[in-house]
Amino acid sequence: MGHQYLYLRFPGFLSKALTLSYDDGVPADLPLMEILDGAGIRCTFNLNSGLFGIGSRLSAEVIAQKYVPSAHEIAVHGYKHLAPTGLQTPAWMMEILEDRKNLEALVGAPVTGMAYAYGDYDARVVDALRDCGITYARTVHSTHSFALPEKPLEWDPTCHHNDKELMALAKRFVEESSYRDEPWLFYLWGHSYEFDERHNDNWEVIRAFAAYIGKREEIFYATNGEIMEYISAFHALVFDVENRSVHNPTATDVYLHMNGKDVIARAGAVTALV
Numbered sequence: 001m002g003h004q005y006l007y008l009r010f011p012g013f014l015s016k017a018l019t020l021s022y023d024d025g026v027p028a029d030l031p032l033m034e035i036l037d038g039a040g041i042r043c044t045f046n047l048n049s050g051l052f053g054i055g056s057r058l059s060a061e062v063i064a065q066k067y068v069p070s071a072h073e074i075a076v077h078g079y080k081h082l083a084p085t086g087l088q089t090p091a092w093m094m095e096i097l098e099d100r101k102n103l104e105a106l107v108g109a110p111v112t113g114m115a116y117a118y119g120d121y122d123a124r125v126v127d128a129l130r131d132c133g134i135t136y137a138r139t140v141h142s143t144h145s146f147a148l149p150e151k152p153l154e155w156d157p158t159c160h161h162n163d164k165e166l167m168a169l170a171k172r173f174v175e176e177s178s179y180r181d182e183p184w185l186f187y188l189w190g191h192s193y194e195f196d197e198r199h200n201d202n203w204e205v206i207r208a209f210a211a212y213i214g215k216r217e218e219i220f221y222a223t224n225g226e227i228m229e230y231i232s233a234f235h236a237l238v239f240d241v242e243n244r245s246v247h248n249p250t251a252t253d254v255y256l257h258m259n260g261k262d263v264i265a266r267a268g269a270v271t272a273l274v
């Protein structure tokens with residue numbers, strides 16, 4: 001065979017995906033959720049279950065009623081929002097596992113996503129996270145890039161919503177060709193309370209972003225967890241040595257762009273490539 005190349009495509013052979021990540025579980029998440037729902041955009045909400053109902057944090061009842069049945073994902077943000085590098089390893093592991101346990105009781109499924117409280121982490125913190133079964137964790141380093149995460153436990157977002165480049169990045173993401181080879185991911189993060197009048201009083205920022213980038217047929221809208229599950233399925237594919245067939249051992253259909261052709265590697269099946 002000639003030159004070989006293989007690129008991930010999102011479901012429907014889309015080459016672009018959008019995901020969001022918002023932290024702390026505060027009342028402003030609810031109007032944010034309404035804006036995102038109106039635009040078909042999906043978000044991961046990172047929650048501190050040890051602070052439910054305390055101060056400005058939403059209660060476990062509201063989480064159960066509003067977040068769990070929604071189109072969005074809930075993920076770990078630490079039981080009590082403690083700075084990870086300030087904790088001894090056993091205390092850090094408790095901070096993760098207590099939060100996992102409480103969130104899993106709410107959703108009735110494994111919760112393996114996270115965002116670092118205060119964006120704080122180092123190599124020891126990441127190792128402990130892995131041992132606690134966390135499979136992806138967001139940092140606060142803006143890349144201004146649309147690359148898929150190379151290290152999911154140090155998943156750098158594209159930008160924060162207060163980034164002055166926000167709409168320029170969105171425009172580039174939408175307007176540049178969708179026939180590029182590498183798949184693109186736009187990853188936006190923030191705190192919903194930052195939109196409130198006590199902070200920046202700028203709800204129009206997220207309304208304008210959602211109105212511009214939402215409801216487009218060329219974009220795959222997914223939570224952090226769905227993006228990770230899809231990328232993991234792509235990495236689980238097994239090709240024969242001549243690339244004449246591919247075995248997809250996962251439960252997810254994987255869309256590929258391979259040697260100029262679009263191919264679906266069907267879940268749990270072997271697909272011929274020639």
Ligand SMILES: [Zn+2]
Binds near residue numbers: 024077117
């Ligand atoms: Zn936080």
